[in-house]
Amino acid sequence: xxxxxxxxxxxxxxxxxxxxxxxxxxxxxxxxxxxxxxxxxxxxxxxxxxxxxxxxxxxxxxxxxxxxxxxxxxxxxxxxxxxxxxxxxxxxxxxxxxxxxxxxxxxxxxxxxx
Amino acid sequence: xxxxxxxxxxxxxxxxxxxxxxxxxxxxxxxxxxxxxxxxxxxxxxxxxxxxxxxxxxxxxxxxxxxxxxxxxxxxxxxxxxxxxxxxxxxxxxxxxxxxxxxxxxxxxx
Numbered sequence: 001x002x003x004x005x006x007x008x009x010x011x012x013x014x015x016x017x018x019x020x021x022x023x024x025x026x027x028x029x030x031x032x033x034x035x036x037x038x039x040x041x042x043x044x045x046x047x048x049x050x051x052x053x054x055x056x057x058x059x060x061x062x063x064x065x066x067x068x069x070x071x072x073x074x075x076x077x078x079x080x081x082x083x084x085x086x087x088x089x090x091x092x093x094x095x096x097x098x099x100x101x102x103x104x105x106x107x108x109x110x111x112x113x114x
Numbered sequence: 115x116x117x118x119x120x121x122x123x124x125x126x127x128x129x130x131x132x133x134x135x136x137x138x139x140x141x142x143x144x145x146x147x148x149x150x151x152x153x154x155x156x157x158x159x160x161x162x163x164x165x166x167x168x169x170x171x172x173x174x175x176x177x178x179x180x181x182x183x184x185x186x187x188x189x190x191x192x193x194x195x196x197x198x199x200x201x202x203x204x205x206x207x208x209x210x211x212x213x214x215x216x217x218x219x220x221x222x223x224x
Contacts, residue, residue, distance in 0.1 A: 004156075040123075042202065042216035043157075090156050100145045100164060101206050105156030 002026050006091050006106035013081045013113045021076040021109050023091030030096030032074035033058075033103065034066060036087040043090065049074055050096060081113045120203055120215030128223050133190040135201060135218040143205030146179050146186040147212070151200040160201075161188070190220075198222050 004025045013019055023032065033048040035058075045058030049068040063085060065077045074093075078085060088110050092103040120137045127133055137146070145164055149157035161172050163179035163186060170177055174191045186203055203215040 040216065042120075043214045092156075100147075100162060101210050101212055102147065102159060102162055103157075103204075103212065105149075105158070107156050108154070 004091055004093055004104050004106035006089075006109045008109060009107065010110050011112070013078075013111065015082060015113060017081050018077070018079050019081065019111075020078075021089055021091075021111075023074045023076070023093075023106060024072055025074075025091075025093040025104070026072065027093060027095075027104065028071070029093035029104070030071075031094045031101070032068065033092045033094075034064070034074065034076045035090045035092065036060065037090060037108075038087050046076065046089075078111075081111075083113045085111065086113045087111060118203060118205055118213050118215040120218055122218060123216070124219040124221065126221050126223055127193055129193060129195060131193055133193055133197070133220060134187065135203075136185060136187045137203035137205070137215045138185040139205060139213070140184065141205075141207065141213075142183040143207055143213070144183070145206035146177070147204040147206070148175075148177050148186070148188050149202045149204065151202065151217075153199065157200075157202055193220075193222060195222055 007022045034046040035043040044060045047066040049055045052071040055066045067075045088108045091106045094103045148160045151157040161177040166183045167181045168179040177188045200217040202217050204212045
């Protein structure tokens, strides 16, 4: 059981380049999330989705776009990368609905923007 | 918006020592979650707490849901080298949103 899989694990971009991070989950979870983690700042929510075809902004959405065309996949896009987007990105998923919102995380994608 | 204050920010301890960390807020939460992140990995759920006053253990880990619903505590007894990492608390509010603490980094002195 793979859980949450993120690709790629590492990527180096030049300022202004674009890229997409892919997240896939095999747990039939309704909700999916993208977080970024920076030293001393914990986890900050970028965007999330409460179901196929839906997306919503989180705490730090600027400079990112997302899409949830299939229930199992959640894509995070950077249209024009900036050095401030150098970070470790984590995807997570949860069952959703009422009750406790327990997240399962992927292993992370480390992005460096030069 | 809602915030969680997680402390301490980091801890240097000797192997075998007990560890305590906590999260506090001015807001009420319905669920408290404690995660651990190993270096180079994503956070993994350690303990989930669903009821005020609840005390739950997972091996050497014990966590409590504060009676006021505004805080939670995590204790680790007899620490071992594999306990190193970053521990995160997260509180779920009445809108089912998760609010995250900034993490406690645990370092074991050689």
